[in-house]
Amino acid sequence: xxxxxxxxxxxxxxxxxxxxxxxxxxxxxxxxxxxxxxxxxxxxxxxxxxxxxxxxxxxxxxxxxxxxxxxxxxxxxxxxxxxxxxxxxxxxxxxxxxxxxxxxxxxxxxxxxxxxxxxxxxxxxxxxxxxxxxxxxxxxxxxxxxxxxxxxx
Ligand SMILES: [Zn+2]
Numbered sequence: 204x205x206x207x208x209x210x211x212x213x214x215x216x217x218x219x220x221x222x223x224x225x226x227x228x229x230x231x232x233x234x235x236x237x238x239x240x241x242x243x244x245x246x247x248x249x250x251x252x253x254x255x256x257x258x259x260x261x262x263x264x265x266x267x268x269x270x271x272x273x274x275x276x277x278x279x280x281x282x283x284x285x286x287x288x289x290x291x292x293x294x295x296x297x298x299x300x301x302x303x304x305x306x307x308x309x310x311x312x313x314x315x316x317x318x319x320x321x322x323x324x325x326x327x328x329x330x331x332x333x334x335x336x337x338x339x340x341x342x343x344x345x346x347x348x349x350x351x352x353x354x355x356x
Contacts, residue, residue, distance in 0.1 A: 222264040225343060237271065238263035274353035275338050282340070283333030289320045291341055292332045293349045300325045308352060312342045321348055 221236030235241050238261055277297035283290055289309030298306030307326035308314075314321025326332060338346065 220260045220264075222260070222268050236261070236264055237267035271350070274350065278338060278349060278353065279328050280336050280338055280341055280349075281328075281332035281334065282336045286333070289322070290333075291345050292326055293338075293341070293345070293352075294326050294328045294332070295352070296328070303327045308345075308349060310341075310345045310348060313344045314348050315344060319344075323352075 221238060221240055221242070224235045224237060231243075233241050233243050240261075277295060279294045279296060281292045281294070283292075288311050290312070291310045293308045293310070295306040295308075300306060304325040304327055307324050309320060309322055309324055309326070311320040313319040338349070341349065
């Protein structure tokens, strides 16, 4: 599967590793983890790799991440580079609407903003929607909307 498995990591002062909500966390300011901990990742740098041994990772974060991954299993994301206001499209491949169409969400960078775009629609997956991107490459506001859609299904 494309994307969605890429997670970013941060450690807190006691050495416990958490999975950050943000796919591209800033190591200079506060970040939130999937388990809800807010922290400044003081003892990590971009160069450091996350530990591969799950023993060092917060159990709640692991559970939250596997729920997140299963929610995103049938989501395909596209970016048309800005050709239209609804630059980003997330197609929900398990919501079959017939005739090759699937439930989808067309979005601008800030879909919940009054001037933003975030309509639920139907779409046919394919190149006309733009370049296929990983879920983690969607802007954070789009990620939030898609995750909200998926938590209802
Ligand atoms: Zn955690």
